[in-house]
Amino acid sequence: MxxxxxxxxxxxxxxxxxxxxxxxxxxxxxxxxxxxxxVAFVLFLMPRSPAEPVLVGVGRKTMPGGGGDAGSKTYAVIFDAGSSGSRVHVYCFDKNLDLLPIGKEIELFVQKKPGLSSFAENPQEAANSLIPLLEKAEAIVPLGLREKTPVRVGATAGLRALGTEKSEQILQEVRDLLQDKSSLKSQPDWVTVLDGTQEGAFQWVTINYLLGNLGKTYSSTVGVVDLGGGSVQMAYAISEKDAVKAPQVSSGEDLYVKKLFLKGTEYHLYVHSYLHYGLLAARAEILKAGDGESSCILDGHRGAYKYGGNEYTASASPSGASFSKCRTEAVRALKVDEPACTHMKCTFGGVWNGGGGDGQKNLFVASFFFDRAAEAGFVDPKKAVAKVKPSDFEEAAKRACKLNINDAKATYPLVSDDILPYLCMDLVYQFTLLVDGFAVEPYQEITLVKKVQFGDAFVEAAWPLGSAIEAVSSL
Structure with a gap:
């Protein structure tokens, strides 16, 4: 059977x-x-692809992509403690360091004025000013991930201008605040005054990351000019041949060229931060040159300008504002003809310009450049990106400088009362900085950027994303 x-x-x-x-x-x-x-034998013998390095911190070792199991999320909380205000950014990444949405947005971004430097005489009050931002950031991070989520505080030019003693007192209060009242992961050395070149390098990483340029040749990247309140940074990738030509600097000064390894590619990044030449600091530099009256102040305004613990007379000259006279004051403040320039070519103040090249041709200009352009009415404030020319700032400045304070108030409804007297000065300075300082041709097209499109979302074009990538890569 x-x-x-x-x-x-x-x-x-x-x-x-x-x-x-x-x-x-x-x-x-x-x-x-x-x-x-x-088949099994052939598969065994095939070479395996190594994990692609995503980021190397500025001048540091290669770091792999964010850790965790497949599908895991990693958060980072970054405070930008600037001279004009404090801002918090919260980012969420997947294991490949690609940004993931946080709710309906690609990031949490909240800001608060004034900045930490405004509390120079009360360090504890400075730290407490961050509490509302901290609470909103913590609420976004899932409870089970908070103790693993890095929180970093990067103070910029505002605190740098206060000097070591006062800035360190404020930073220590911030460290104590995070240690005592935050459930996020903090370390003392994660609360610091950012080196100006580090700020510029992070900004360059942020914009090129969002544009999808990292991993490409240096000539495929974009250059960045970031105009903050206390300082302005320029950063762009240069060839190895030009990097070798970088002038030697004195002991204790920042090197002109930083090496970065990003997505398997080595970049030579020219980066320089100009302290005292951010928009708010530059006002003080321009007013210093006057004798109590300025051709950059709108007619009809008499007052004082406070910056960095100092007060300057800020009153219009009897004849009112003048574009041409204000230009002269701005050029003088920039020290364009600084005799200390010992290099082949300088920007201003005797600083090497990096040699130019393909990495600088496509220039993205951020922060206060976008803000003033929107307030002056030659870019749409509702748009995240705008194509302009330096000459647009010149034309806007000429229009603003002709007005008295009352006419300007009616003409520029988007400009707040505290900015209005300085509108002529700000626009003249921005044009002068681009053309005389950075040698950008007046009719060269540049990109003003508030946010950069990333997939279907828009992300703030600010240095904290570059810092967040480094923080998550280091976990």
Whole structure:
């Protein structure tokens, strides 16, 4: 009697053993198993792709992409403690360091004025000013991930201008605040005054990351000018040949060229931060040159300007504001003809300009440049990006400088009362900075950027994203 299916047989009333089955079907097994073994052997011998390095911190070792199991999320909280205000950014990444949405947005971004430097005489009050931002940031991070989520505070030019003693007192209060009242992961050295070149480098990483340029040749990246309140940074990738030509700097000064390894590519990044030449600091530099009256202040305004713990007379000259006279004051403040320039070519204040090249041709200009352009009415404030020329700032400045304070108030409804007296000065300075300082041609097209499109979302074009990438990569 034979069972159907041939899977088993009865012989002499005894069930066939497994070894007997194998022996009887050895030919079929051999035919099936040999090809499978060959495929497995070939797969074993194939080279495996190493994990692609995503970021190296500025001048640091190669770091792999964010850790975690497939599908895991990693958060980072970054405070930008600028001279004009404090801002918090919360980012969420997948294991490949691609940004993931936080709710309906790609990031949490909240800001608050004034900045930490405004509390120079009360360090504890400075730290407490961050509490509302901290609470909103913590609420975004899932409870189970908070103790693993890095929180960093990067103070910029505003605190740098206060000097070491006062800035360190404020930073220590911030460290204590995070240690005592935050559930996020903090370390003392994560609360610091950012080096100006580090700020510029992070900004360059942010914009090129969002544009999808990292990993490409240096000539495929864009240059960045970031005009903050206390300082202005320029950063762009240069060739290795030009990097070798970088002038030597004195001990303690920032190097002109930083090496970065990003998505498997080495970049030589020219980056320089000009302290005292951010928009708010530059006002003080321009007013210093006057004798109590300025051709950059709108007619009808008399007052004082406070910056960095100092107060400057800020009153219009009897003849009112003048574009041409204000230009002269701005050029003088920039020290464009600084005799200390010992290099082949300088920007201003005796600083090497990096040599130019393909990495600088496509220039993205951020922060206060966008703000004033929107307030002056030559870019749409609702748009995240705008194509303009330096000459647009010149034309806007000429229009603003002709007005008295009352006419300007009616003409520029988007300009707040505290900015209005300085509108002529700000626009003249921005044009002068681009054309005389950075040698941008007046009719060269540049990109004003508030946010950069990333997939279907827009992300703030600010240095904290570059810092967040480094923080998550280091976990």
């Amino acid at each position: 034979r069972q159907r299916g041939g899977a088993a047989a009865v012989s002499g009333g005894r069930a066939e053993s497994i070894s007997e089955k194998i022996q009887r079907n050895r030919g079929i097994i051999l035919i099936i198993s040999v090809p499978l073994l060959l």
